[in-house]
Amino acid sequence: MAKNSDISASVIKRLPRYYSYLEDLIEENAERISSKELAARMKTTASQIRQDLNCFGGFGQQGYGYNIKALHNVIGSILGVDKEYQTIMIGAGNLGKAVTSQISFEKKGCRLTAIFDIDPDIIGQTVAGIKVLSIDELEKFCKENLPSIAVLCLPKDNTFSVAKKLIDLGVKSFWNFSHFDLNLHFDNIIVENVHLGDSLLMLTYKTQQ
Amino acid sequence: MAKNSDISASVIKRLPRYYSYLEDLIEENAERISSKELAARMKTTASQIRQDLNCFGGFGQQGYGYNIKALHNVIGSILGVDKEYQTIMIGAGNLGKAVTSQISFEKKGCRLTAIFDIDPDIIGQTVAGIKVLSIDELEKFCKENLPSIAVLCLPKDNTFSVAKKLIDLGVKSFWNFSHFDLNLHFDNIIVENVHLGDSLLMLTYKTQQ
DNA sequence: GAATGCTTGTTAAATTCTTGACAATCCCTT
DNA sequence: AAGGGATTGTCAAGAATTTAACAAGCATTC
Numbered sequence: 001m002a003k004n005s006d007i008s009a010s011v012i013k014r015l016p017r018y019y020s021y022l023e024d025l026i027e028e029n030a031e032r033i034s035s036k037e038l039a040a041r042m043k044t045t046a047s048q049i050r051q052d053l054n055c056f057g058g059f060g061q062q063g064y065g066y067n068i069k070a071l072h073n074v075i076g077s078i079l080g081v082d083k084e085y086q087t088i089m090i091g092a093g094n095l096g097k098a099v100t101s102q103i104s105f106e107k108k109g110c111r112l113t114a115i116f117d118i119d120p121d122i123i124g125q126t127v128a129g130i131k132v133l134s135i136d137e138l139e140k141f142c143k144e145n146l147p148s149i150a151v152l153c154l155p156k157d158n159t160f161s162v163a164k165k166l167i168d169l170g171v172k173s174f175w176n177f178s179h180f181d182l183n184l185h186f187d188n189i190i191v192e193n194v195h196l197g198d199s200l201l202m203l204t205y206k207t208q209q
Numbered sequence: 210m211a212k213n214s215d216i217s218a219s220v221i222k223r224l225p226r227y228y229s230y231l232e233d234l235i236e237e238n239a240e241r242i243s244s245k246e247l248a249a250r251m252k253t254t255a256s257q258i259r260q261d262l263n264c265f266g267g268f269g270q271q272g273y274g275y276n277i278k279a280l281h282n283v284i285g286s287i288l289g290v291d292k293e294y295q296t297i298m299i300g301a302g303n304l305g306k307a308v309t310s311q312i313s314f315e316k317k318g319c320r321l322t323a324i325f326d327i328d329p330d331i332i333g334q335t336v337a338g339i340k341v342l343s344i345d346e347l348e349k350f351c352k353e354n355l356p357s358i359a360v361l362c363l364p365k366d367n368t369f370s371v372a373k374k375l376i377d378l379g380v381k382s383f384w385n386f387s388h389f390d391l392n393l394h395f396d397n398i399i400v401e402n403v404h405l406g407d408s409l410l411m412l413t414y415k416t417q418q
Numbered sequence: 419g420a421a422t423g424c425t426t427g428t429t430a431a432a433t434t435c436t437t438g439a440c441a442a443t444c445c446c447t448t
Numbered sequence: 449a450a451g452g453g454a455t456t457g458t459c460a461a462g463a464a465t466t467t468a469a470c471a472a473g474c475a476t477t478c
Contacts, residue, residue, distance in 0.1 A: 217434075260437090271442070272445045273445055
């Protein structure tokens with residue numbers, strides 16, 4: 001069994017997919033699944049699934065397959081959803097609201113506790129049960145609650161300065177929805193840039209083929 | 210020069226990234242860029258950029274680099290943004306609104322002409338200058354306007370039946386934001402499933418490492 | 419409880435992808 | 449107009465990834 005840090009990026013990228021399909025299977029009350037069956041659902045190969053899962057140890061049983069709940073738990077724990085990362089969102093425009101209500105932060109180990117905005121019309125609104133605070137309260141809030149993840153849903157121009165401020169306040173990881181790549185030159189700061197538009201371009205590409 | 214259909218998926222997936230960085234460069238009024246410089250910005254290697262671009266023919270010049278606008282145009286045309294795909298959106302909740310206002314459909318060869326919803330409170334609203342119509346008008350609209358792309362921002366349970374209906378009405382491609390994989394068993398129907406949550410899981414994974 | 423049939427973990431081969439290297443060639447300066 | 453410097457296109461080596469194959473082992477049936 002390899003150490004986690006030896007796992008290739010290609011494998012890691014597939015883990016959330018497995019996780020999601022296993023969640024569906026749990027909802028369907030299925031108990032077990034074979035690599036063959038899962039591969040058919042996911043449109044991949046059984047070989048790849050077995051190879052991937054084996055990076056983390058043998059969870060399956062010959063002649064039986066994989067126990068869905070157990071495998072779901074293991075992958076979840078590899079991905080870190082059993083943690084409790086304090087999470088904040090910056091920006092409560094359309095995008096911030098959509099992300100807040102669409103994503104199950106709780107299920108992913110993220111406790112979304114505050115949303116900040118600069119627009120007086122938006123401050124005070126409630127999104128998915130969370131009140132939108134003024135950006136002026138950001139510093140105080142961070143000092144008291146020490147969030148480690150920040151979701152950035154604000155205009156391009158402000159993103160960089162807000163991110164820098166948040167790093168000073170102890171934020172370690174950024175989920176960036178501004179449509180440019182946030183490139184912070186700090187060690188140990190983790191950024192995931194979301195490229196929403198890219199997949200539409202993939203669609204137009206495939207559509208014309 | 211290889212035929213487009215020979216281009217590997219890995220290369221294609223990087224094209225939207227190049228496209229986006231070139232757009233930034235145009236905004237900065239830069240005229241030319243070398244593979245080395247672009248690689249530094251994008252945190253990749255010059256070799257890969259040259260290899261990728263060469264799949265489509267030699268756009269660069271020795272000793273000079275690449276003309277930014279020309280390259281932007283070429284990649285855009287490879288991706289199909291010079292088409293005019295009639296596009297509709299189904300679902301004008303938080304997510305539909307966010308996607309409508311966040312994505313530059315026009316810039317990507319997609320003409321978003323109508324949004325449909327089932328909720329009487331939402332029907333009649335205007336999102337990014339487009340009026341939200343009742344889902345009851347969907348059939349009539351499609352027969353008159355023949356959209357080829359549909360963006361699906363509606364609840365999981367309704368997605369499949371709506372998609373099937375749209376296929377009957379001539380829609381060829383789907384950009385699916387429902388958080389499960391839309392798996393249509395039809396030939397020539399193209400689906401891009403957006404997995405928003407996956408990148409948050411990647412973030413929690415990296416954060417715990 | 420033995421036999422049959424599945425399905426895994428694992429190995430090795432095949433394929434694909436990435437990187438490094440360099441000749442060819444174009445720009446730019448003088 | 450010639451020479452120096454830069455940068456491409458391309459080839460080939462090296463890595464990484466994916467696929468195929470199969471022995472080992474468990475479940476299920478009879």
